[in-house]
Amino acid sequence: QKEVEQNSGPLSVPEGAIASLNCTYSDRGSQSFFWYRQYSGKSPELIMSIYSNGDKEDGRFTAQLNKASQYVSLLIRDSQPSDSATYLCAVLLSGSARQLTFGSGTQLTVLP
């Protein structure tokens, strides 16, 4: 079992729709969770971080965390073609190590 799992997609949604991206993790003690957006050939760009159960909203983005189910998701409202990218879920596992563990990424395409 992978430590962080994402549906690789591709995921296609029409412009203006809600895109839902999901991620599960195996380390029950994990405390910090991040969503990065990566355009082709560019750096992973941090778009959301979440540390507590529940929802965290930032503009059109909402991160949801459920530690009991070991599940973190990212919702993108009013999706735009410019949101088309690969979205990476990253988890800071429990313990002293500060390395991020990444999922394989979900490729999102927003269709005009």
Add this chain to the structure above:
Amino acid sequence: EAGVTQFPSHSVIEKGQTVTLRCDPISGHDNLYWYRRVMGKEIKFLLHFVKESKQDESGMPNNRFLAERTGGTYSTLKVQPAELEDSGVYFCASSYDSNQPQHFGDGTRLSIL
């Protein structure tokens, strides 16, 4: 504020040669991380510096890889001798402290022929 910068953006070398990658973290960030993504795989951790000290090098694949951060500013990652399986994208990231989110550079795409 300048982001994390990496040089070169691309490198193509032959098997057996040596390559050195450079990373300049965000100014004031004591924590510097190296990661890499090989074809079709997830981004994987290589090592973590706090200032000039190696905090965690558990992800370094073998002794052909050498990372340094003299003076606690920029870092270099040398691969010597390069092998075919070393091809991939090497990312550098930095953070103010180890509990803060990490910010990534654009990566160096390394191709070994």
